Amino acid sequence: MNDVSLHGATVCAPGDAWPSNVRPGSPIVIDQNTAVVIRRFDAARDTASLRDCVIDQQNFHRNLEPSWPDGDAIVDEYLAYLDAECTNHRGCVMMAQCGEHTVGFVCVVAATRGESPDDPAPFAWIHDIYVRATHRGAGVADMLMAEAERFARSEGAQVLRLGVLDRNERARRFYAKHGFREYTHVSTKPLE
Ligand SMILES: CC(C)(COP(=O)(O)OP(=O)(O)OC[C@H]1O[C@@H](n2cnc3c(N)ncnc32)[C@H](O)[C@@H]1OP(=O)(O)O)[C@@H](O)C(=O)NCCC(=O)NCCS
Numbered sequence: 001m002n003d004v005s006l007h008g009a010t011v012c013a014p015g016d017a018w019p020s021n022v023r024p025g026s027p028i029v030i031d032q033n034t035a036v037v038i039r040r041f042d043a044a045r046d047t048a049s050l051r052d053c054v055i056d057q058q059n060f061h062r063n064l065e066p067s068w069p070d071g072d073a074i075v076d077e078y079l080a081y082l083d084a085e086c087t088n089h090r091g092c093v094m095m096a097q098c099g100e101h102t103v104g105f106v107c108v109v110a111a112t113r114g115e116s117p118d119d120p121a122p123f124a125w126i127h128d129i130y131v132r133a134t135h136r137g138a139g140v141a142d143m144l145m146a147e148a149e150r151f152a153r154s155e156g157a158q159v160l161r162l163g164v165l166d167r168n169e170r171a172r173r174f175y176a177k178h179g180f181r182e183y184t185h186v187s188t189k190p191l192e
Pocket residue numbers: 057060128129130131132135136137138139140141142163164165168169170171173174177
């Protein structure tokens with residue numbers, strides 16, 4: 001398989017056969033003519049779309065938590081961060097393709113761990129799962145989650161975790177629907 005790189009992340013090149021342990025799920029049909037498929041990130045084709053998605057996702061979070069920085073302000077550093085995470089923790093980015101358009105993505109790493117020594121067991125971690133507002137409620141996120149799980153399992157992970165803002169009720173319901181239970185709680189208090 002030829003690997004290409006987004007800032008160093010290992011991904012499948014376009015046209016590559018899928019690895020035997022990571023196959024795209026069955027496509028869903030969004031409308032009469034257009035199916036959605038999940039495929040591996042391709043730097044040449046997807047970098048601009050991934051950038052747009054990250055900016056929109058960050059601004060979505062910023063609407064919930066206004067102290068968070070603007071999407072444009074963080075996107076370059078965040079893409080480099082995802083790249084490093086994928087490289088260091090056996091991760092990948094997968095894109096949801098709907099006809100000509102990229103409508104979402106997921107970034108999952110297979111093996112990471114907390115920094116504190118009190119919980120040393122490695123786990124898989126979903127850094128991001130995002131679907132464009134126009135395509136929410138249609139099953140695209142279900143497909144992305146299924147592929148992220150399939151990838152994590154194929155890499156030997158036994159636990160899958162993620163973080164979510166408390167105010168992100170839709171995402172929290174989505175995760176509950178997919179069998180996640182709430183695990184830790186981070187509290188915040190403004191100090192005047
Ligand atoms: C989180 C996300 C990927 C989920 O994808 P989705 O297509 O919206 O998922 P679903 O439509 O299955 O919605 C999940 C659940 O939220 C609830 N929900 C649906 N519409 C809702 C709405 N307008 N408001 C609140 N909750 C809603 C429902 O309980 C739904 O489950 P159901 O289908 O069994 O009824 C997507 O909403 C998204 O990209 N959000 C912005 C980015 C984000 O928050 N990412 C996660 C960061 S942790």
